[in-house]
Amino acid sequence: MLTLTSALQNTIRLYGGNRAIVDAEVELTWRDYGAGIARTAGMLRELGVDKGQRFGIVGRNSYRQAELINAGFWSGSVPVPVNYRLAPREIAAILDDAECRYLALDAAFAALLETPELQGWRERALFLEPGSYDDLKSAASPLSLVEAEEDDDALMLYTGGTTGRGKGVRLSHRNIVANALQIMRVLSPREDDVFLHTTPMFHAADMKSTIFTMFGAAHSYLPEFTPVALLGAIERYRVTVAGLIPTTILRLLDEPRFKDFDLSSLRLISYGTSPILPPLIRRTMAAFPGVDMQQFYGLTECSPYLSTLDQAAHRQALDGDEQVLSSAGRPLPGTDLRILDDTGNEVPCGQSGEIVVRGPQVTKGYHNRPQEQAAAYREHGFHTGDMGRLDENGYLYLLDRKRDIVITGGENVYTREVEEVLGQHPGVREVSVVGVPDAEYGEALFAVIVANPSWQPSGDELIDHCRPLIGGYKIPRKLAFVDALPKNALGKVLKQDLRETYGAKAGELESA
Structure with missing residues (x-):
């Protein structure tokens, strides 16, 4: 089945002795981590979060947040990771819109509960810290796995709205697992991989980690980015795959102490949000000898990926036509991606129009947003709001964004x-x-x-x-x-x- 519960269960059964978490605080096998997930799921139940109900998370990247998200999958409840960079009123609006039953947050954000907008959550909040969180989890009874259906909501992520109201994107188990399988070829996960979570876990891009879970690989978490912290994590935890953005790559290369770190374990840099110009690609590949580069394009509504510029395309482009490096690659397998004009007709190759898609990774819809849903989901598929064109070789070029x-x-x-x-x-x-x-x-x-x-x-x-x-x-x-x-x-x-x-x-x- 294409469910995260089935994926977790299989990983624990098949790769139980493999490392699951490689962190500053702990190192856990999948067997031990699975036991922690079951107990955390029991904790959620005892806090009153039942199957199908949602709970909010406001925190920096950590294995505790990951454990809580996986416990949501395990128990049938729905995690709602929230951008901690938002203002208190924006966070409160998301928690209310999602109808969250409980809130988990880092102790570093405790001051949020003192603000007028969020003080009402004091009695329904727990802190993701070594003391109180671990004590609460230890006291809970493990919950037996609640088998999900493929179309059940698994995760809700909020994306910005043109009117300032965020839209809750309902991602099903099938959406997330299907997209993980779609990107499997380009990421080539191995059970001895260590995937470093650098992208904030409230961001859809972090979901690329799902395929590494499915292959019994290990996860490590970067709470906050600085060039030295990221380089140090690669060296300390022998990271093999890291998801980065162009800004991060540039800051790493500009770090004066770059050469002081042993980065020999790294095999792949997966980047996104925008293409990287050829000179920076060359500089990056020279700085990370033997490391491949790969780009994704996507949206939260697509779990999140639609296309990829793979490792081979990067290497070939640097030896020939560099124009392809300005593209977002080719559509993923199982993705029907078309360029349509304003009347819904497909445009000829090379001409621009709106990117419209169908595929198993496309979300089931928005929460409480019937008008926005009707505007985005039409007879031709999901209208991304992005403008683009396809060339004669099937490469997608992004041109502009309709909604600014x-x-x-x-x-x-x-x-x-x-x-x-x-x-x-x-x-x-x-x-x-x-x-x-x-x-x-x-x-x-x-x-x-x-x-x-x-x-x-x-x-x-x-x-x-x-x-x-x-x-x-x-x-x-x-x-x-x-x-x-x-x-x-x-x-x-x-x-x-x-x-x-x-x-x-x-x-x-x-x-x-």
């Missing part, structure tokens, strides 16, 4: 949400936010502001206004004040004009 999403440092940000927050400041008359190229983060948020004549706010003032209202990564760091925004005849701001005007000179503009 900006990807900065691997995080998705919807500009309308940022505009609404900035627009609440009394000194802002009009505002438009776009993404501009950034050497470190891929894209940076850029705000173009028309100030009220009676109040000329500074950049620092606007940032201070945003801090309590949205997550820090959503706050624009570059801005410009103008007399008027470019608009069409209907009064709609011409964002493409702003991108063209400010994108080329982003480095010269004011940073707040």
